[in-house]
Amino acid sequence: xxxxxxxxxxxxxxxxxxxxxxxxxxxxxxxxxxxxxxxxxxxxxxxxxxxxxxxxxxxxxxxxxxxxxxxxxxxxxxxxxxxxxxxxxxxxxxxxxxxxxxxxxxxxxxxxxxxxxxxxxxxxxxxxxxxxxxxxxxxxxxxx
Ligand code: HEC
Numbered sequence: 001x002x003x004x005x006x007x008x009x010x011x012x013x014x015x016x017x018x019x020x021x022x023x024x025x026x027x028x029x030x031x032x033x034x035x036x037x038x039x040x041x042x043x044x045x046x047x048x049x050x051x052x053x054x055x056x057x058x059x060x061x062x063x064x065x066x067x068x069x070x071x072x073x074x075x076x077x078x079x080x081x082x083x084x085x086x087x088x089x090x091x092x093x094x095x096x097x098x099x100x101x102x103x104x105x106x107x108x109x110x111x112x113x114x115x116x117x118x119x120x121x122x123x124x125x126x127x128x129x130x131x132x133x134x135x136x137x138x139x140x141x142x143x144x
Pocket of ligand 1 (some may be wrong): 029032033034035038039040043065072081084085086087088097098101102105131132134135137138139142
């Protein structure tokens with residue numbers, strides 16, 4: 001009796017924990033989620049690097065976001081938002097505006113990388129702030 005209860009508890013735990021991770025996402029949806037997670041990690045490193053004027057990290061991480069921004073919209077083929085995706089249908093109703101949001105991200109990350117190369121801490125701080133806004137702007141409109 002004890003033993004079977006334990007097994008049931010384990011099965012329940014394994015099943016419910018998979019609800020929390022975004023496991024279940026496959027193919028292109030999984031790939032874009034992974035890229036966004038990398039962006040999030042880059043933003044964390046950039047925040048510190050901008051504060052510490054660590055220009056090498058700025059160039060590297062801004063470059064990584066820049067490369068993702070160049071191809072971001074190609075990871076959103078029409079209708080690719082079944083569960084567990086958090087992308088809204090609105091993306092494909094106003095795809096031009098969605099693409100402009102990606103362009104904002106491309107430009108801000110480009111400016112940040114440039115500021116890093118020029119070792120200009122003031123320009124870096126301002127570009128970092130623009131970059132953060134570009135993430136939020138797109139999420140506000142197009143993510144659940
Ligand atoms: C052009 C629009 C756009 C921009 C710009 C954008 N995002 Fe997103 N982001 C989305 C959408 C849409 C989703 C939901 C994707 C899905 O669930 O299919 C998302 C999801 C995410 C996720 C969740 C990934 C997961 O595992 O489910 C993270 C984290 C994230 N974005 C971080 C960022 C960061 C950091 C930036 C800025 C550097 C950024 N995003 C810029 C549109 C954008």
